[in-house]
Amino acid sequence: MIWIGTPKASGLARVLETRRLLTLVLAGALVWSLAGAGWGGGIVHTGGGNSLKGFLLALFPPEVSPGFLNLAFAASWQTIVHAVAGITLAIVVGLPLGVIASGSLGNPGRSRLAIAAGVRLLLAFMRSIHELVWAVLFVAAFGLSSLTVVLAIAIPYAGILGRIYSELLNDVPERPLDGLRSSGASPVRVLLYGRMPMALTDMLSYSFYRFECAIRAAAIMSFVGIRGLGFEIQLSLNDLRFDEVWTLLLFLFALVLLVDYGSAKVRRSLGS
Amino acid sequence: MTRPRLTFARASLYGFLALAVASWVYILAGADSGLEDLFSGRAWSNAASFLRQLLGLDAGLSGGGRPAFLDLGRWAETGKLAYKTLLMSVLAISFAGLGVLVTFLPAARNVSNGELGGRPSVGLGVLYHVLRLVFAFTRAVPELVWAMVIVFFLSPGVLPGAIALGLHNYGIVGKLSAEVVENMDPGPARALRSAGAGNLQMLAYGIIPQAMPQFLTYLLYRWEVVIRTTVVVGFVSAGGLGREFRLNLSFFQYTDVALIILWYLILVVAVDLLSALLRRMVRTG
Numbered sequence: 054m055i056w057i058g059t060p061k062a063s064g065l066a067r068v069l070e071t072r073r074l075l076t077l078v079l080a081g082a083l084v085w086s087l088a089g090a091g092w093g094g095g096i097v098h099t100g101g102g103n104s105l106k107g108f109l110l111a112l113f114p115p116e117v118s119p120g121f122l123n124l125a126f127a128a129s130w131q132t133i134v135h136a137v138a139g140i141t142l143a144i145v146v147g148l149p150l151g152v153i154a155s156g157s158l159g160n161p162g163r164s165r166l167a168i169a170a171g172v173r174l175l176l177a178f179m180r181s182i183h184e185l186v187w188a189v190l191f192v193a194a195f196g197l198s199s200l201t202v203v204l205a206i207a208i209p210y211a212g213i214l215g216r217i218y219s220e221l222l223n224d225v226p227e228r229p230l231d232g233l234r235s236s237g238a239s240p241v242r243v244l245l246y247g248r249m250p251m252a253l254t255d256m257l258s259y260s261f262y263r264f265e266c267a268i269r270a271a272a273i274m275s276f277v278g279i280r281g282l283g284f285e286i287q288l289s290l291n292d293l294r295f296d297e298v299w300t301l302l303l304f305l306f307a308l309v310l311l312v313d314y315g316s317a318k319v320r321r322s323l324g325s
Numbered sequence: 326m327t328r329p330r331l332t333f334a335r336a337s338l339y340g341f342l343a344l345a346v347a348s349w350v351y352i353l354a355g356a357d358s359g360l361e362d363l364f365s366g367r368a369w370s371n372a373a374s375f376l377r378q379l380l381g382l383d384a385g386l387s388g389g390g391r392p393a394f395l396d397l398g399r400w401a402e403t404g405k406l407a408y409k410t411l412l413m414s415v416l417a418i419s420f421a422g423l424g425v426l427v428t429f430l431p432a433a434r435n436v437s438n439g440e441l442g443g444r445p446s447v448g449l450g451v452l453y454h455v456l457r458l459v460f461a462f463t464r465a466v467p468e469l470v471w472a473m474v475i476v477f478f479l480s481p482g483v484l485p486g487a488i489a490l491g492l493h494n495y496g497i498v499g500k501l502s503a504e505v506v507e508n509m510d511p512g513p514a515r516a517l518r519s520a521g522a523g524n525l526q527m528l529a530y531g532i533i534p535q536a537m538p539q540f541l542t543y544l545l546y547r548w549e550v551v552i553r554t555t556v557v558v559g560f561v562s563a564g565g566l567g568r569e570f571r572l573n574l575s576f577f578q579y580t581d582v583a584l585i586i587l588w589y590l591i592l593v594v595a596v597d598l599l600s601a602l603l604r605r606m607v608r609t610g
Contacts, residue, residue: 075606079541083423086416090484101478108474137341137348181593182586185469185557186570193574194372199352257334269467276469276560286470290477298474302466309465315337322333 111295121297124285125304132281133308135199135271139206140264147211150176151218157248158240173219179212184270188277202274206267217259218252225251254323261316268308282308378579379586392580394587403569403581407588410565413483413490414552414596420491422544425499429540430532432456432499433506441506441514441532460503464496472558486562490554494547498540505539506532541607545600552596556589 098104152158154176156169188205195201222244230247238246275283282305289297381392393399430436437453439445471489479485514531522530559567566585573581 071606071609075603078603078606082415083419086412086419086487089412090416090487091482092484096479096484098478098480101480105478108477133344134348134351137345138352141345141349181553181590183553183557185560186586186589189570189574194375195368196371199355203352269465273467273469273557276557283467283470287473290473302470305470306462306465310461313461319334319337 108295108298112299114296115299115303116294116296117300121300125282125300128280128282128285128301129304129308131279132268132271132283132305135202135206135274135279135281136264136267138199138203139271140210140260140267142203142207143210143214143263143267144260146207147214148218150211151215152222152244154215155219155222155248157222157244173216176212176215176219180209180216181212182209184209185273185276188274192277197278199279202271202277202279205274206270210263210267210270214260214263218256221252221255221259222248254320257323258316258320261312261319265309265312265316268305268312272305375579378577379583381580381583392583393578394580394584399581399584403566403584403588406566406569406585407592409483410555410559410567411552411592411596413487413559413564414548414555416483416487417490417494417551417555418544418548420487421494421498421547422540424491424495425502425540428456429499429502429536430506430528432460432503435507435509435511436532441511441527456499457503460496460499462496463492464500466493468493468554468558469561472562476562481562481564483564486555486558486564486567489558489562490551494551498543498547501543502536502540505536509535538607542604545604545607549593549597549600552592 150172154169154172156165158165184206187208188202191201191205225248229251230243233243233247272281272283272286275281275285275287278284282301286298286301289295289301381394431449431452433441434453435441437445437449439449468490471492472486475485475489479488509532513535514527517527517531555565556567556570559565560571561567566588570582570585573579573585
């Protein structure tokens, strides 16, 4: 990468060695995975080639009858509702956990560090299980409902948001905080008037990105049987109505683009 | 003090809050909200018995045998599936990485308009927009939906799952890598060009060395996400732990479910550690 000045010979040798090892490891992973993929006969179903052609051709044109568009709008609404509820719950849970995990509250000491480490572990556990696995488990435990699905989205997302929030809160420059501290501000005030405002833009833009992901997560919650875009895609696939599948995929695409566009605009408006 | 203006950010914040309130009202007012269940003793006792069965404390449904996660033979059997799952995740990242490697340059605006060498042309301009659209679309469709579509054409196994995961991540890493090139310091490339370097030489010495570490870092980050998603994609593409998870759950073999969750967590932690190590090597290399 970028070297400032000339590194010592031993340092250079070490860097070259790392690079060679890295190349070897990555190339090895590539070869191993490609070799293990099972390229033998019967990769494609009998007639799979034809159905792929049918699928691709069904885009011209997708199903646009008013009745089906109505259904697609209703499904999009369901998906949005679950995504929004999931992300808001994730923010409400993730923000306080993130603040605690950042270790910026309370008096410095061993107990504070222990609590921060414990919360970080909890966050890691929450996000290490995929939202759909949470959903499958929750449905088995509580039964299927909108709230189960929202909870299944909110838990891993709170884990991710909490971790990112705590990193962003820790990454703010210390200088302005020292200024606050020297004028006698308590840790809570340092957080509220120092760390939070400085990290806010990044926190918001990451939350927006996660909102985009939550839309996808809500869409695939169909897998446990909740209605939404994924549910309709599954039904249309089962009926071999590929033109309907395309319409629904384009609706999902539009939703994600909309959020993407909105978040880019918000970032620009905040960043100025 | 100035009065706060109604900026776009403020307006969209209010808009989002309104949407949030509407969503929660819609969910809680719905007939199937599940709110009553949450406060009913029956649901919680169901959940508690589910948890007991996961832990093998309630032999009622699991046939009374030893919990699967205390059985070395079961560990070995599911270990093979865990290996397949790992293979699927690496294969998915390989597909995504190879795809991005071939297409990320023309998807960068400063390459397509000739700022970094080459000659701008209508073809390149069109290619830029097409690639950006492909990135956006493959990214917008979740892995599981790709998998549902792909199992219509390919036989179940590791491959369709890896392709589904690869497609979604191709869009994500492709967009990020193209942006790396767009935000790149044009200095080295310009210096090379003024020293008379050809297009290939500029690529090899001016662009790739700057973009490569970022590209690898993104791939490794995505690998951490992919390993969490392989199980889910396995639900439909039948490769690795996902299928077993679903079968066990529908046959009420809950201690087997617990064993698979254990393998899943082991994979997630191992990949996180390995990816962190490799990312450090990318930084120091």
